[in-house]
Ligand code: FES
């Protein structure tokens with residue numbers, strides 16, 4: 068079955084005709100050519116595909132595209148400020164060594180964005196809990212937690 072879905076993507080009204088078995092990640096990467104969200108496991112385990120749907124972080128690899136009809140989706144590209152200026156979370160990851168190979172980074176940043184939307188001054192424990200669904204094979208997480216702490220201060 069195919070259906071036209073309409074939603075807000077990074078602040079723009081968009082629509083796409085998608086098949087019922089398509090997941091949001093495929094639609095974002097293939098139809099809208101947004102390659103920020105990554106496919107790691109494809110099974111909801113690693114968080115590389117994390118985006119915001121109505122402000123909450125979801126694993127877009129297992130989120131049916133049909134479900135975003137009428138909702139708001141934000142990817143890591145959508146955090147950029149006017150003039151392609153980095154969002155404070157993005158800037159903080161760059162400045163505090165939160166990025167190594169970068170594969171997990173878009174997902175980590177979106178989980179951090181969901182946390183900071185709800186909690187402007189999270190504790191270290193709350194940060195660790197917020198990114199517990201995001202795996203990183205490079206950094207050992209210390210710099211990522213530090214990046215999110217500093218981002219909260221910047222915001
Ligand atoms: S690619 Fe979606 S959770 Fe791993």
Ligand code: FES
Nearest residue numbers: 168171203204205
């Ligand atoms: S920076 Fe390489 S997986 Fe996290």
